[in-house]
Amino acid sequence: MQILSAEQIRTWDQFTIQHEPVASVDLMERAAGKCVRWLKEKPWPGKKFRVFCGKGNNGGDGLVIARLLLQAGYSVSVFILEFGKLGSEDFQINLQRLHELPFADLHFIQSSETFPVVEQGDVLIDALFGSGLNKPLEGLSAQLVQYLNDSGATVVSIDLPSGLFIEKSSLGNAVIKANHTLTFQCYKLCLLVQENAPFIGEVVVLDIGLHPGYLQEIVESQLLLDEKMIRKIFRPRQRFAHKGSFGHALIIGGSYGKMGAVVLSTKACMYAGAGLTTTFIPNCGYVVMQTSAPEAMCLVDEEEKHLTNLPDDIEKFSAIGIGPGMGIHAQTQHLLSFVIRRYHKPLVIDADGLNCLSLNKDWISQLPPYSILTPHPKEFDRLFGEHANDFERIQKARQKAKEHKLVLVLKSHHSFIAAPEGPCCFNSTGNAGMAKGGSGDVLTGVVTSLLAQGYPPKDAAMLGVYIHGWAGDFAARKFSMEAMLPSHTIEALADVFLVLQ
Ligand SMILES: NC(=O)C1=CN([C@@H]2O[C@H](COP(=O)(O)OP(=O)(O)OC[C@H]3O[C@@H](n4cnc5c(N)ncnc54)[C@H](OP(=O)(O)O)[C@@H]3O)[C@@H](O)[C@H]2O)[C@@H](O)CC1
Numbered sequence: 342m343q344i345l346s347a348e349q350i351r352t353w354d355q356f357t358i359q360h361e362p363v364a365s366v367d368l369m370e371r372a373a374g375k376c377v378r379w380l381k382e383k384p385w386p387g388k389k390f391r392v393f394c395g396k397g398n399n400g401g402d403g404l405v406i407a408r409l410l411l412q413a414g415y416s417v418s419v420f421i422l423e424f425g426k427l428g429s430e431d432f433q434i435n436l437q438r439l440h441e442l443p444f445a446d447l448h449f450i451q452s453s454e455t456f457p458v459v460e461q462g463d464v465l466i467d468a469l470f471g472s473g474l475n476k477p478l479e480g481l482s483a484q485l486v487q488y489l490n491d492s493g494a495t496v497v498s499i500d501l502p503s504g505l506f507i508e509k510s511s512l513g514n515a516v517i518k519a520n521h522t523l524t525f526q527c528y529k530l531c532l533l534v535q536e537n538a539p540f541i542g543e544v545v546v547l548d549i550g551l552h553p554g555y556l557q558e559i560v561e562s563q564l565l566l567d568e569k570m571i572r573k574i575f576r577p578r579q580r581f582a583h584k585g586s587f588g589h590a591l592i593i594g595g596s597y598g599k600m601g602a603v604v605l606s607t608k609a610c611m612y613a614g615a616g617l618t619t620t621f622i623p624n625c626g627y628v629v630m631q632t633s634a635p636e637a638m639c640l641v642d643e644e645e646k647h648l649t650n651l652p653d654d655i656e657k658f659s660a661i662g663i664g665p666g667m668g669i670h671a672q673t674q675h676l677l678s679f680v681i682r683r684y685h686k687p688l689v690i691d692a693d694g695l696n697c698l699s700l701n702k703d704w705i706s707q708l709p710p711y712s713i714l715t716p717h718p719k720e721f722d723r724l725f726g727e728h729a730n731d732f733e734r735i736q737k738a739r740q741k742a743k744e745h746k747l748v749l750v751l752k753s754h755h756s757f758i759a760a761p762e763g764p765c766c767f768n769s770t771g772n773a774g775m776a777k778g779g780s781g782d783v784l785t786g787v788v789t790s791l792l793a794q795g796y797p798p799k800d801a802a803m804l805g806v807y808i809h810g811w812a813g814d815f816a817a818r819k820f821s822m823e824a825m826l827p828s829h830t831i832e833a834l835a836d837v838f839l840v841l842q
C-alpha cells in the first residue's frame with residue numbers, strides 16, 4: 342500500500358472528482374458513509390454520539406456522519422467549532438442538509454463556556470481538522486482538544502486525529518487522543534511513527550473508492566509492506582535443492598553474560614532457512630551454543646570472555662551477521678574493523694556491532710555496499726547524531742542510506758526500511774509483545790539467513806522484517822503479548838513459512 346503526502350492526497354481527491362467523475366460533495370457522502378458503516382458495526386454501550394466539527398471538509402464529513410446516524414435512529418448532537426469563517430462549500434451544503442432534518446440537535450462553540458458536558462459512555466466523533474491542518478492548534482481549538490482528551494469518553498477521529506500533522510512532528514502540540522482513527526483510502530506517515538502512538542489508537546483504513554488511475558501516475562516513494570508484496574519477494578524452496586543451495590551464514594557475537602543474544606540469532610538464522618549456519622563466539626560460550634543450537638557449527642575465539650580475532654577465511658561465508666551480545670571491548674571493535682576490511686559482501690550489523698561502529702564513525706563509509714544496519718532509535722542516534730523526533734530520524738535514514746549505499750532498518754513498532762534506491766518501506770506486522778530483549782537478535786538472524794540464501798539486501802531486509810513481525814503475531818496469539826518470548830517468535834517462523842508456501 343502506498344503512503345501518500347498531504348499534497349498527493351489532495352490531488353488524488355481532485356483526480357477522482359474529475360475522472361470518475363463524481364461531485365466533491367458526493368465523494369464526501371461516500372467517505373462519511375464508510376465511517377457510519379464502521380460505526381454501526383460496533384456495539385457502543387451508550388449509543389450517544391457527539392460530533393465535533395471544524396468548518397473545512399473534515400467538518401463536512403462530520404456533518405454527513407451526524408445526518409446518517411440520525412437517520413439511522415441514533416442519538417446525535419453536533420457541535421461546530423466557530424472560528425469566524427464561513428466554512429468550505431461542502432461544509433455549507435451539508436450544514437444546510439442537516440438543518441433540514443426536523444430533529445437535528447445543533448450547537449455552535451464560540452467560547453470555552455459553551456463546551457458541552459461529555460459523559461463517560463458518549464462516543465465523540467472528532468471531525469474538527471483533517472488533512473487541511475496548516476499550523477498547530479491554539480486558543481479555543483486547543484482548549485477544546487484538551488477538554489475532549491480529558492473527558493475520558495471514547496474518541497473516533499475522522500481521517501486524522503485533529504491537530505496531527507501528516508508529514509512533520511506534532512510533539513508538544515494540542516492533538517486529539519483517538520481510540521480509533523478512521524483514515525481515508527491510505528496510510529499517512531503520521532499514522533506510522535512511534536511518537537504518535539498516544540494519539541492514533543486503532544487505525545482503520547477505509548476504502549472510499551478514490552480513482553485507482555491516480556496511483557499509476559505517481560512515483561512510488563513510500564510503501565507499507567503487505568502480504569502481496571512479500572509474496573512477490575519470497576522464493577519457495579525448490580524440490581531438488583540441497584543444503585548448499587541456501588548459503589552458509591556466519592553469526593558473530595556473544596560475550597560473557599550475553600551468550601543468549603547470539604544463541605537467539607543463530608537459531609533464528611537456521612529457522613529462516615539458511616543451508617548452513619556457523620557461529621563465531623568467545624570460548625566461554627562453546628558448551629552453551631553446542632547444546633542450545635546443535636544444528637549450528639561453532640568456531641570459538643581463543644579469548645574466554647569476549648571476541649578478539651577471527652579466522653582469515655571469512656570470505657567463504659555467503660553472509661555475515663555481526664553484533665548480538667558481543668560487547669564493545671577494544672579488541673572486539675578491532676575484530677569488527679577486520680570484518681569490514683576483509684569481507685566484501687553486504688554485512689548485517691546490529692546491537693553492539695552498531696555500538697562499536699558508532700565509536701568509530703569513519704568506518705561507516707567503508708562498509709561493504711548494501712550492508713544492512715538494524716538500529717533502534719537510540720542506536721540510530723548514536724550512529725548519526727541526536728534527533729528531536731521520529732520524522733527527522735526517518736529523513737536522516739533516507740539520506741544516509743543513499744550517502745553510504747546502505748540498507749537502514751530503523752526498528753520501531755512500524756520498522757522503517759531505507760535503501761539507496763527505490764521506495765522506502767514501513768513494516769505492517771508485529772505487536773507490542775515483541776518489545777522485549779532478544780527480539781532484535783532474532784531479526785538479525787532472520788535477515789542474515791535470507792541474505793545467505795541469495796536474497797538481494799533490500800529484499801532480505803523487507804522480507805526479514807515482515808516475517809519476523811508476522812512470526813511475532815503468531816507467537817502472541819499462542820502465548821499472549823505479555824508471556825511471549827523471542828524464542829517463541831523463532832519457533833513461529835514455522836507458521837509463517839507454512840502460510841507463505
Ligand atoms: N473531496 C475531498 O477533498 C475529500 C476530503 N475529505 C475530507 O476533507 C479533509 C480535508 O479537508 P480540508 O482540506 O478542507 O481541511 P480540514 O482538515 O477540514 O481543515 C481546513 C480548515 O481548518 C482551518 N485550519 C487549518 N489549520 C488550522 C488551525 N491550526 N487552527 C484553526 N484553523 C485551522 C482552515 O482554515 P484556513 O487556515 O485555511 O483559513 C480550514 O478552514 C480530509 O481530512 C477529509 O476528512 C473527505 O471528505 C473525502 C473527500
Ligand SMILES: [K+]
Nearest residue numbers: 467470501503
Ligand atoms: K479529525
